[in-house]
Amino acid sequence: MPQNGRENTGSGGQWQRRSSARCFLVDDVLQPAPKSQAVTRTKKPSSGIQKLVEQINRLQVERGSLQEQLLTTQLNLEQAKLDAAGGQKFLQEKQQDQEKKQHQAEKDKLFCLSVLQGC
Incomplete structure (x- = not known):
């Protein structure tokens, strides 16, 4: 040539x-x-690249959504733990109050019996 x-x-x-x-x-x-040949030759690689870019964008959006869901789930779990701890503390306090009332009732009963015996 x-x-x-x-x-x-x-x-x-x-x-x-x-x-x-x-x-x-x-x-x-x-x-x-013919233009179709030239377009076909240049379009295939760019359309493949474009598809990859679109797929990457979709995956990034999906990843962001999944990260948001994970953070929300973790937040809900922490809140549930706090609620459970608060509920457990409430039940313990309620039980202690009940035991105090029962103990006081026994003391009152003994006092009344001693007063009645002294009469």
Whole structure:
């Protein structure tokens, strides 16, 4: 191939340019390549890249949503632990109050019996 990027096609001395212009000879006339071929060649890689970019974006959105759900679940778990601890403390206090009342009732009963016996 000559250094100027052209090559003799052998038909009537016509020269065809060999470059990214994508040309070809039809009836000794240099014609550009159909646009659909050029678009197809450049579109496939970019559409593949575009699909990957879209997939990455979807995964990032999904990841953010999952992280938000995880944080919400952790927050709810901590709140449930606090509520359970508070509930347990409440029950313990209630039980202690009940025991105090029962003990006081026994003391009052003994006092009344001692007063009645003294009469």
